[in-house]
Amino acid sequence: MTKYIRRAAALCALLLIALLVNATRIQVLQSRVYDDNPANRRPTIARWGQPRGNIVVEGRPVTGSKDTREQLRYERTYRDGPLYAPVTGFASQVYGTTFLEHAEDSLLDGSDPLLSFLPLWNDITRDRNAGGEVVTTLQEAAQRAAYVGLGARRGAVAALEPATGRVLALVSRPSYDPAVLSGNGPPVAEAWARLNGDAGRPMLNRAVRQTYPPGSTFKVVTAAAALDAGVVTDLDAPTRSPEPYTLPGTSTSLSNEVEGCENASLRHAFEWSCNTVFAKLGVDVGLGPMTDTARAFGFNDSGLRIPFSVAPSSFDTEMDRAQLALSSIGQYDTRATPLQMALVTAAVANGGSLRSPYLVERTTTAAGRTVATRGARTLRQAMNPATARRLRELMRGVVEDGTGTNAAIRHATVGGKTGTAQHGIGNSGTPYAWFIGWAQADDAVEPQVAVAVVVEDAEAVRGEISGGGDAAPIAREVMEAVLRAAD
Amino acid sequence: MTTKAGTTVAADPSDPSPPAVRLLRRRGVEFTLTVVAVLLSMYGYCAVGLAKNGTVPPGAADYGAGLGVLALLAHLVVRVRAPYADPLLLPIAVLLNGLGLVLIHRLDLETPGDQAAPAQLNWSTLGVALFITVVALLRDHRVLQRYAYVSVVAALALLVLPILFPPVNGARIWVRIAGFSLQPGEFAKVLLAVFFAGYLAANRNALAYAGRQIWRFKRLQLPTGRVLGPIVTIWLLSVGVLVLERDLGTSLLFFGLFVIMLYVATGRTGWIAVGLLLACVGAVAVGWLEPHVHSRVEDWLHPFASIEAGEGPGQLAQSLFAFAAGGLLGTGLGLGHSVLIGFAAKSDFILATAGEELGLAGLSAIFLLYALLVERGYRTGLALRDPFGRLLAIGLASIVALQVFVIAGGVTGLIPLTGMAMPFLAQGGSSVVTNWIIVALLMRLSDSARRQYDRHDGPQDRAAAFGRGA
Secondary structure (H helix, E strand, C coil): CHHHHHHHHHHHHHHHHHHHHHHHHHHHHCHHHHHCCCCCCHHHHHHCCCCCCCEEECCEECEEEEECCCCCCEEEEECCHHHHHHHHCCEECCCEECHHHHHCHHHHCCCCHHHCCCCCHHHHHCCCCCCCEEEECCCHHHHHHHHHHHCCCEEEEEEECCCCCEEEEEEEECCCCHHHHCCCCHHHHHHHHHHHHCCCCCCCCHHHHCCECCHHHHHHHHHHHHHHHCCCCCCCCECCCCCCEECCCCCCEECCCCCCCCCCEHHHHHHHCCHHHHHHHHHHHCHHHHHHHHHHHCCCCCCCECCCECCCCECCCCCCHHHHHHHCCCCCCCEECHHHHHHHHHHHHCCCEEECCECEEEEECCCCCEEEECCCCEEEECCCHHHHHHHHHHHHHHHHCCCCHHHCCCCEEEEEEEEEECCCHHHCCCCEEEEEEEEEECCCCCCCEEEEEEEECCCCCHHHCCHHHHHHHHHHHHHHHHHHHHC | CCCHHHHHHHHCCCCCCCCCCHHHCCHHHHHHHHHHHHHHHHHHHHHHHHHHHCCCCCCHHHHHHHHHHHHHHHHHHHHHHCCCCCCCHHHHHHHHHHHHHHHHHHHHCCCCCCCCHHHHHHHHHHHHHHHHHHHHHCCCHHHHHHHHHHHHHHHHHHHHHHHHCCCECCECCCEEECCEEECHHHHHHHHHHHHHHHHHHHHHHHHHHCCEECCCCHHHEECCHHHHHHHHHHHHHHHHHHHHHCCHHHHHHHHHHHHHHHHHHHCCHHHHHHHHHHHHHHHHHHHHHCHHHHHHHHHHHCCCHHHHCCCCCCHHHHHHHHHHHHCCCCCCCCCCCHHHHCCCCCCCCHHHHHHHHHHHHHHHHHHHHHHHHHHHHHHHHHHCCCHHHHHHHHHHHHHHHHHHHHHHHHHCCCCCCCCCCCCCCCCCHHHHHHHHHHHHHHHHHHHHHHHHHHHHCCHHHHHHHCCCCC
16 A cells, blocks of 8 residues: 555645646746736736825925825825816826826836836835926916916917026916826716817817917018028018019919008018018028928927927928918918927027927936936027027017017017917918017026917907917016016 | 654664653654744734734734644643644644634735634634544544444535535535534545545455456456445536536545545556546536536636636636736735735635735745645555555545645636635635644544554664655
């Protein structure tokens, strides 16, 4: 019997070995397959198992976390959620993350290896770092001024510091409170459905993700191209342009909404926004130089990140001369985000040098150790410094004598350009009101703020929408807020 | 495991006195190891509290004291009534039971509405009480041989009993009386082992040598119809349990137990062939025909099918996730998420918690503890002289081995999952009580085994029988 007992024991040993080999297979050799299965909740639980790091505006966090004691333990909260929603985006336990919450996700949730003190330390201890902080470049006063200024109207505002590219305000209306999407469960699903079904598209960040026809504000780019190319050398010399202007190769004639554009000087045409003059100027400059200048200002650049991506603004590169004429006054295929038009203004204000826009000043660990900082970087030289100086002069004239007097600020030099962009089939849509501008306090050495405002208001009567009337006062509020903060 | 005093004295040829009988008892070793087992369990309990709440749980001292008193009582009774018993059995049982309580307590923290640890502690107390009773009252295991047929009748009655009760989660293996849920099948295992041992000890020669040969090989000798009868009965019983109670695990266990004991008793490989053939036929037939069993097989083949179907991970998938999350060293007690398994996380799937929080290292340690338990049982079987005792020891050890394999293999995806309790570790009163009885019987058997050598043999034989030579 002893022999058979030993054989039975050998069978038991075999079973033991099978268990051990299989356990090794699952726990060590193939564990990654199981760990990475999307149905495995463990990464999600770990991600929400600690408070998320905060997004900070001027030293104060605009986000927070609350302990729900549920399986996904910490839920995102927001201070002034709708005000900062275009910047923060949301951090939802169900629907993922957007904007800064998305772009800085690994830092905020603590998984970024840069947060750990020693490399690979967390892989050994199985710990997770506390979420890091994201310090933004926003100015609360400017942000609030833009938000209040737009009020119930649809539109967006982007404001930059021209010398550095720091984003001072980024507002989109209508907005929403991202906190409603933070958690999980039926209320979040309802909020998600409601926000997605809303005709006003509150989750659309119009400042960076929506392109509009820039209308007359694009004349800044056309003027820069004309001055750079030497097509215009004297701001006050007549431009020999007819009124109405017949688009080359067609019988379509272009007219103006203001008087005195025939043969007007560039200064007059800029201050009073003569379509005929700028359409002809664009054609005179030619397609090549026009597209070069537009590209230098940032058009047709699909790689821009601030750190979340910005929808590319477009200036068509293959057009006939009639289309080029329309494009030169910001119509036809030309489209721009509000941030792009703020960049155009900032380049003018900064002597032609375009700074790369950025929203995150620096990132730190929870304890305050700096992880990364972001300084001013030059994107490219958009135009000659001399051209920039002359454009500043033209833009100043718009606010002092022309269509943009609503943007004037006491004790400051303000330059600007209004725009009223037609759109829709046969220009049937309610036009968009634009204002782009910059401001420099009298005691400052350089312009401190560049801003772009667009107001799309479907409910206003068509004739009442205008850049000077609707958009310029908002821009003024934002610029004033920045200048006041600098005092 | 040899005590220092023991080896020194036994190995010293100049010692004029006869080999010291007392020194083989090794109760000191048992005591020390039992204390270690209690301390390890207490440590685990504190680790859970520290991980979950950052403090040593207030009940740690009570828990340690409770487990310690139980272990101490068991040890004292062994000291008095079974002084020659194997010194490893009790510490292993205490450690596994203590660890099981820690794991169940740990999962209780995730399910505030469902506290299983207190009941498990009560059942453990009852188990230890029965352990003490068996060790104290059963002076000689051979007495049990007389009750072989009583045992089989009782076992059948226990097996049939749950059919009268409503099914729970698809399986008719529960009896609910006055708020208590019992699994009579658990007790039936021990009774069946007693019956098999008694029946085979009496009939092994007839089974081994009677019958006609197929071809000319003795290996493929088939037994006569008369001796075949009881075996076919047992096979039918297994299939009957499977079909009527939808309990694949228990029927697998019964049949495996029977085949092993039959083989050990007769040494006929032909039995193994016949047994495997019958098992395969039964398993395939039931696997195809019985939807409950069929779905288990499907789950085993495709554990992620429910994920691909968009219904989220099933229990087995969650169990595999838990094991994988543990990795080599585990997350640490209290820091895993095995509660995601949901239903049966504390019972059938308790091993997943151990795998996630203690890692492959801890899981291997647990497997080795079971292996050691089984090994001590087999050694006892080798050391004993009477066929009944040998077969009983092998049977009881095989119950543990098969049960561990069936459930551990099931939750790790090695074989189709069948509902069965991990001995000592899993939540389940009937199971923990039964396992304490098994250990008590093994204690009694090993006591007899060592006692006989002590009375009649010299030290060399002893050495040959215990460890070194064997």
